[in-house]
Amino acid sequence: MPTMLTDVFRGHPIHLPHSHQPDFTSLRELPDSYTWTPKDDLLFAATPSPPATGENIPLIDLNHPDAANQIGHACRTWGAFQIANHGVSLGLLEDIEFLTGSLFRLPVQRKLKAARSETGISGYGVARIASFFNKQMWSEGFTISGSPLNDFRKLWPQRHLNYCDIVEEYEEKMQKLASKLMWLALSSLGVSEEDIKWARLNSDNNWAQAALQLNHYPVCPEPDRAMGLAAHTDSTLLTILYQNNTAGLQLLRDDIGWVTVPPVPGSLVVNVGDLFHILSNGLFKSVLHRARVNQTRSRFSVAFLWGPQSDTKISPVPKLVSPFESPLYRSVTWTEYLRTKATHFNKALSMIRNNREE
């Protein structure tokens, strides 16, 4: 039996201090445990932010006839892009933003009723990657994988069914969009469905798995010394992020440093995850990103983390591997990769990399 995403961490417990979550609104000063220095994260001060160069992440109109090539170029250079005319209605984006806001505005004791367990994937708590850092992040999260019914019933005894409908519709639309984006990006490399039949990544939409990560970054008394979500790559094929109209997401570009993604109302941010980097034999960049916080506005984001069915082996597309070299990576399922990431964090990719003779 393939492991469902909901069971990925069964037998792989991780201890995260959800219950020590402070009441962010009452803090007038940044506690020491929330104060970050370059010692706590080597990338903390990679460059001043925002950078002076004015380089911006591409905004791609999905109705543009050259959208596939623009997406391919963005995946190779930035590992991310924003999209307009994506077909997801403004009403649905507003609904998911409303749901996210009302979830995080609940009293902390209520949120803790749906706390993520040590071996679970779904529920309320700090980011999974928190265990790799000495300092706490200035954020709270809620992960949905599979039906949110049980958790939502605990959070909103009266209104949970409405909210479940919103999540279901949002996931359905995101699933279709993610599949479309993947095929557009692959087509820019000359890869067709026929070329990777073995991976069962066909566009019938029934093969994928996903998690929805709701993030809240409260107003922070000392944003320059705090970290909303520390630098990481996603384990996904693709991640589609909706951010409310408040800046905070930053991408790391090798030669520039941290670049802030400006919120464009109604648009969505897409980033390449580790599995797409593997599938493209390293051509698409799994971009390091993080979230910073600010002193005046609280920020919400909703990440749709999208990957293959759990028993699907992902490996570099043979067409993209030179006949004189071995593929850059060994094959791996999403389950195997998530477990490797849960133990080795940012070393996970290098652990499945093939050693090549130079």
Ligand SMILES: C=C1C[C@]23C[C@@]1(O)CC[C@H]2[C@@]12CCC[C@@](C)(C(=O)O1)[C@H]2[C@@H]3C(=O)O
């Ligand atoms: C499917 C998943 C990807 C994710 C781990 C998870 O099991 C559910 C949450 C996801 C998330 C969201 C915030 C950043 C991240 C690194 C984390 O700690 O939890 C990602 C994980 C990932 O992409 O590896």
Ligand SMILES: O=C(O)CCC(=O)C(=O)O
């Ligand atoms: O909130 C953001 O801008 C980033 C969120 C993110 O990276 C994630 O949920 O994986």
Ligand SMILES: [Fe+2]
């Ligand atoms: Fe992320």
